[in-house]
Amino acid sequence: MRRPSLRFTRRVVQAAVLALMALVPTLNAMGFNRLGGNFFYFEAFGIPFADPLAALQVLVSSGSWGWRLLAGAGCALALATVLGPVFCSWACPYGLLSEIGLSLRGGRPGRARRGSPRAFGVRLALAGVGLGLVGLLGLPPLLNHLSQPGWYARLWQVGGPDGLWGPGLALAGALCLDVAAGRRVWCRWLCPQSVLLALAGRANPWSLRVRFLPARCACGKDSPCHGACTLELDPRRPQGPGPECTNCGDCVAACAQRGRALSFTAAGPAGSTRKPSKD
Amino acid sequence: MPSVSPLRPPGAVEEGEFLKRCVQCGRCAQVCPYGSVTLEWSLDVRTLGTPVIRPRLVPCWLCMRCPPACPTGALRPVTERAQARMGLAVLDRKRCLTYEGSVFCKTCHEKCPLRGRAIEMEMGLFPVITNQCVGCGVCESVCPVQAIVTLPQGCLPEEYRPEDPA
Numbered sequence: 001m002r003r004p005s006l007r008f009t010r011r012v013v014q015a016a017v018l019a020l021m022a023l024v025p026t027l028n029a030m031g032f033n034r035l036g037g038n039f040f041y042f043e044a045f046g047i048p049f050a051d052p053l054a055a056l057q058v059l060v061s062s063g064s065w066g067w068r069l070l071a072g073a074g075c076a077l078a079l080a081t082v083l084g085p086v087f088c089s090w091a092c093p094y095g096l097l098s099e100i101g102l103s104l105r106g107g108r109p110g111r112a113r114r115g116s117p118r119a120f121g122v123r124l125a126l127a128g129v130g131l132g133l134v135g136l137l138g139l140p141p142l143l144n145h146l147s148q149p150g151w152y153a154r155l156w157q158v159g160g161p162d163g164l165w166g167p168g169l170a171l172a173g174a175l176c177l178d179v180a181a182g183r184r185v186w187c188r189w190l191c192p193q194s195v196l197l198a199l200a201g202r203a204n205p206w207s208l209r210v211r212f213l214p215a216r217c218a219c220g221k222d223s224p225c226h227g228a229c230t231l232e233l234d235p236r237r238p239q240g241p242g243p244e245c246t247n248c249g250d251c252v253a254a255c256a257q258r259g260r261a262l263s264f265t266a267a268g269p270a271g272s273t274r275k276p277s278k279d
Numbered sequence: 280m281p282s283v284s285p286l287r288p289p290g291a292v293e294e295g296e297f298l299k300r301c302v303q304c305g306r307c308a309q310v311c312p313y314g315s316v317t318l319e320w321s322l323d324v325r326t327l328g329t330p331v332i333r334p335r336l337v338p339c340w341l342c343m344r345c346p347p348a349c350p351t352g353a354l355r356p357v358t359e360r361a362q363a364r365m366g367l368a369v370l371d372r373k374r375c376l377t378y379e380g381s382v383f384c385k386t387c388h389e390k391c392p393l394r395g396r397a398i399e400m401e402m403g404l405f406p407v408i409t410n411q412c413v414g415c416g417v418c419e420s421v422c423p424v425q426a427i428v429t430l431p432q433g434c435l436p437e438e439y440r441p442e443d444p445a
């Protein structure tokens with residue numbers, strides 16, 4: 001049997017997370033409490049996972065050390081330090097929804113669009129300013145309301161008609177924005193939650209990332225890899241796609257049928273992995 | 280701080296501090312076996328996603344499973360019912376069937392989880408809510424004429440807040 005492609009595997013994982021979050025409230029209602037929570041804080045068989053930005057907001061606002069919350073944030077950051085911000089492309093329900101929305105709109109594949117490099121800075125500023133205000137003014141964790149995965153989980157947690165139209169509206173609003181623009185505006189420009197995960201990935205030079213070997217690149221001006229990236233990142237750079245890359249593997253898959261110049265690596269700083277060119 | 284604080288799950292810290300600590304994970308709502316704790320959906324961004332209890336729908340039965348489930352300390356990890364400190368029930372004697380003289384109802388006293396302590400029967404007949412009441416809302420829920428309302432902790436003046444048992 002053929003080994004399933006990376007893309008297929010990723011879709012399975014995304015769908016599983018989507019289904020799990022929908023089922024957890026029902027499982028809990030039936031008395032099964034070994035899984036519980038949402039994207040702000042989740043407990044799986046006693047192991048905590050938390051949105052690092054949510055945890056940080058609670059910490060700076062109240063000064064209290066909820067150790068399970070902080071341990072959960074530590075787990076999430078540890079994962080991101082090793083694997084990069086894989087949450088975005090492998091677990092985030094909004095990641096899946098926006099990818100589907102974009103592909104239904106049709107227009108992404110093949111055409112390489114340059115995503116503005118300013119987007120990450122805007123997200124970083126949003127997260128930073130929000131965190132600052134929450135801490136200085138002693139506010140509730142208001143940045144949680146900018147979490148699309150948070151809204152997705154609320155669809156199932158709030159329950160009843162309120163659970164549908166309220167969170168549904170938030171999700172639909174972001175999706176409409178993305179589909180109308182033809183690009184993943186929310187993920188690139190507005191999502192504050194992913195910022196800490198991306199920074200954790202970059203803090204570790206040996207984190208999983210996409211490596212580009214120029215000597216193997218068989219494409220000239222064309223850039224199917226760039227066209228394959230739903231975040232409009234350009235993989236054909238010495239440092240690879242950059243800190244925003246969520247390790248989805250779409251560019252790697254696109255290149256696999258061509259020169260195989262793109263691959264995943266955890267081998268360390270870029271200088272040590274580049275093969276000498278033929279001349 | 281919102282002008283009217285909602286009724287929070289047992290063990291909740293003071294409302295202002297609660298709003299800072301609650302990460303809106305919904306664990307308390309998920310471990311509640313009765314569906315008493317629900318997550319607020321409202322246009323107030325400060326309370327949106329936080330857990331509330333509406334006794335007239337489903338009161339809190341003081342099983343005390345939610346405080347240990349809270350990962351942030353928004354709910355103090357208490358296990359004793361008397362430490363729940365949710366609020367205080369208030370009885371409107373003009374609506375109460377017993378005070379009105381039509382029937383000796385006793386339902387609130389019978390159903391009170393802190394039986395005999397939070398609601399005492401004056402002369403064996405007339406319900407009086409004492410300072411042992413923790414504000415779970417069961418009496419409000421079972422009262423046949425809705426003569427009781429549960430005031431959340433955050434709405435009470437300091438001197439009316441339930442005592443912290445030594």
